[in-house]
Every structure is written in structure tokens, then in C-alpha cells.
Amino acid sequence: MTTILALLLIVAMxxxxxxxxxxxxxxxxxxxxxxxxxxxxxxxxxxRQNKAMMGRIFFQGVAIIIAALLLLLSR
Incomplete structure (x- = not known):
């Protein structure tokens, strides 16, 4: 499970x-x-600039959520 999340984190980054x-x-x-x-x-x-910024914010949020899940599962 953590391997899949780690790969998803890399994709989000x-x-x-x-x-x-x-x-x-x-x-x-x-x-x-x-x-x-x-x-x-x-x-x-x-x-175009606004669309790119919103996409960046979305993917950053996804990466943060995945990182938090990885931290929770590693305990």
C-alpha cells in the first residue's frame, strides 16, 4: 500500500x-x-496563466494529502 502511495506521490509531484x-x-x-x-x-x-496556477494548486494539494497518508501509515 505504501509503495502505491509513494508512486502516486511522485506522479503528483x-x-x-x-x-x-x-x-x-x-x-x-x-x-x-x-x-x-x-x-x-x-x-x-x-x-492560461490562471488555469495553470489552479492546476498547480490542485496537484500540490493532492501531493500533500498523499504525503500525510504516507506519514500516517508509516507509524
Whole structure:
């Protein structure tokens, strides 16, 4: 059981890293036109950044829950 949880923890950590890199790339692709757009709602770049951040937070939460389960089972 702990082996499966350890593998799931590694997968969650890799997914977190992937979403972090995806968010940084979306941030770097932000153009001056995206920053100067007014009144038209959030830009596509901002939406991509937000989606990447929410994904990263989700996978971090999953990793924390799995780590807590591993700690509980190791006692």
C-alpha cells in the first residue's frame, strides 16, 4: 500500500512541476497588447496563466494529502 502511495506521490509531484513550467511559459508569452487591453475582460494569456496556477494548486494539494497518508501509515 505504501509503495502505491509513494508512486502516486511522485506522479503528483511531477504533475505539479509540469503545471508550474506551463504557467511560467504562459507568463513569458504575455505580450504588451495583452497588458494594455482594457475593458475586454481577461486576456487569453491571463486565462492560461490562471488555469495553470489552479492546476498547480490542485496537484500540490493532492501531493500533500498523499504525503500525510504516507506519514500516517508509516507509524
Amino acid at each position: 511531477i504533475a505539479t512541476l509540469f503545471m508550474l513550467i506551463r504557467g511560467v511559459v504562459a507568463f513569458l508569452k504575455t505580450t504588451e497588447a495583452d497588458l494594455n487591453a482594457q475593458g475586454s475582460g481577461p486576456s487569453q494569456s491571463a486565462l
